[in-house]
Amino acid sequence: MTAIIATAMPSETAARWLVGGTLIILGVATIIGQILRLRAKSDTAPPDRRRTVANLNARIRAWWIMVAVFASANYFGRTGATILFALISFLALREMLTLTPTRRGDHHTMFWAFFVLIPIQYFLVYIRWYGLFAIFIPVYGQIFLAIRSTLTGDYTRYLERTAKIQWAAFICIYCISHAPALLTLPVYGYGDHPWGLLVWLVIVVQMSDVLQYCWGKLLGRRKIAPHISPNKTWEGFIGGVLTATLLGAALYRITPFNPWQAAIIAFTVAVLGFFGGIVMSAVKRDAGVKDYGNLIEGHGGMMDRIDSLTFAAPVFFHIVRFFFVLPAGG
Amino acid sequence: MIAGLIRLITGAQARWCGVDPVRPDGTVPPRVYFANHQSNLDAPVIWASLPTELRRQTRPVAARDYWNKGPLRQYLANNVFRCLLIERAKVTVSNNPLRAMEEVLDAGESLIIFPEGTRSMDDEGEMNDFKPGLWHLAKKHPEAELVPVHLENLNRILPKGTVVLIPLLAAVTFGAPIRIEEGEDKPAFLARAKQAVAELNPPEAA
Numbered sequence: 087m088t089a090i091i092a093t094a095m096p097s098e099t100a101a102r103w104l105v106g107g108t109l110i111i112l113g114v115a116t117i118i119g120q121i122l123r124l125r126a127k128s129d130t131a132p133p134d135r136r137r138t139v140a141n142l143n144a145r146i147r148a149w150w151i152m153v154a155v156f157a158s159a160n161y162f163g164r165t166g167a168t169i170l171f172a173l174i175s176f177l178a179l180r181e182m183l184t185l186t187p188t189r190r191g192d193h194h195t196m197f198w199a200f201f202v203l204i205p206i207q208y209f210l211v212y213i214r215w216y217g218l219f220a221i222f223i224p225v226y227g228q229i230f231l232a233i234r235s236t237l238t239g240d241y242t243r244y245l246e247r248t249a250k251i252q253w254a255a256f257i258c259i260y261c262i263s264h265a266p267a268l269l270t271l272p273v274y275g276y277g278d279h280p281w282g283l284l285v286w287l288v289i290v291v292q293m294s295d296v297l298q299y300c301w302g303k304l305l306g307r308r309k310i311a312p313h314i315s316p317n318k319t320w321e322g323f324i325g326g327v328l329t330a331t332l333l334g335a336a337l338y339r340i341t342p343f344n345p346w347q348a349a350i351i352a353f354t355v356a357v358l359g360f361f362g363g364i365v366m367s368a369v370k371r372d373a374g375v376k377d378y379g380n381l382i383e384g385h386g387g388m389m390d391r392i393d394s395l396t397f398a399a400p401v402f403f404h405i406v407r408f409f410f411v412l413p414a415g416g
Numbered sequence: 417m418i419a420g421l422i423r424l425i426t427g428a429q430a431r432w433c434g435v436d437p438v439r440p441d442g443t444v445p446p447r448v449y450f451a452n453h454q455s456n457l458d459a460p461v462i463w464a465s466l467p468t469e470l471r472r473q474t475r476p477v478a479a480r481d482y483w484n485k486g487p488l489r490q491y492l493a494n495n496v497f498r499c500l501l502i503e504r505a506k507v508t509v510s511n512n513p514l515r516a517m518e519e520v521l522d523a524g525e526s527l528i529i530f531p532e533g534t535r536s537m538d539d540e541g542e543m544n545d546f547k548p549g550l551w552h553l554a555k556k557h558p559e560a561e562l563v564p565v566h567l568e569n570l571n572r573i574l575p576k577g578t579v580v581l582i583p584l585l586a587a588v589t590f591g592a593p594i595r596i597e598e599g600e601d602k603p604a605f606l607a608r609a610k611q612a613v614a615e616l617n618p619p620e621a622a
Contacts (some may be wrong), residue, residue, distance in 0.1 A: 184585040196582045
């Protein structure tokens, strides 16, 4: 595959500005959140508003935690990022399987998903064995999990149970592992660790979530899927995706893309992020819960945070791999 | 620290619905926490999800034949959980489990008991009928609060018959205390106690 060589060199300085900018924005958001909190407390504000403000502040706190986690992973390089995402997979899988009714016969199957599939998948990512990690869970993982579930001899709702565990492994392990896999790509202008790609993906997808929430709160009228995700509106979706596209284009300096490429790709991952979120909401509704857990305060569980990353990460990985990887390395 | 570790592994979240961990005046009456029994982790998880000051004065009631096997189990039972070990097989007048439990309540401490007697094997989490020990404790210690506790998912984390632990999320729900009503007989009380535990199924799951 021929690489499309981008015009701008991704720059270290740009990345530093980005980190500084994020810290400033978070700082300002924290101050605003605290002012709103004091206001909502002092006057006889409706409990409805107090709840919204509390929710906002919890989100801000969770962002601080996420930024801190990312910064430390950045400090420890590709190893740190791979371990971090393996841990995220672990926590997400834990939440998803907790929601999934399983039977005693599935006990060992789940054990394998946690303690064998996660380490192997992330090890393959770490040693850059693209040929195997790209098929490991869809082929060998699915086959193995199906076989393991039969060994206990319980065939009650067999297809349903096995499919649920396989699906959880696909979403929580396989899809998520494509985020740290970005760091294995020999992208033009980056040297060994295209860190900017991962940061860019996470910022665009997560900010798209936040922006959709903001636009929805401001103008939201027409609901997209009232039964699955009552807070998602067409106004929020369009506004959020478009502003996330602009944001992605504005941040092109930390990527190998030119501004136009950055805009198109940002649009793509923002839309995929939206669908990732709505699909995970459907899973939650099916299980009859609102949040996946209470791991990060105010953000529901881990799965509630990374739902929008699940579909965006693998597609983004392949876009970059097909079009932006050095001919020699790819 | 071990309590923290247990909470980390099982992700156990304690919910207090209808009872406060500590009374508004800061005191805690002797309590009997009675729970459904699904896994060997049950007692440690309830113990770990109590606030520190309650944990120090709460003793799980456990089977001597299980916890006396091997030095690690003995150490955990005696020095960490401070289990009240009772005989299951050869009960005599001198080692009557109820007497030992009463001594704990007399000393102002609390107990964790599993009135089903043994772990239920059911996939759907159906409970066995309660054994009468709870009734006797309630009769003799009307001052003790009988707190129903519902454990969820522990049968999936560490089911009976396996030593392989998987890290799903557990939930521990503490409910409003019950007492023997006027004129209530033993079977009725035990059925109501069982019902009190069953009703604590977390609200989202309904």
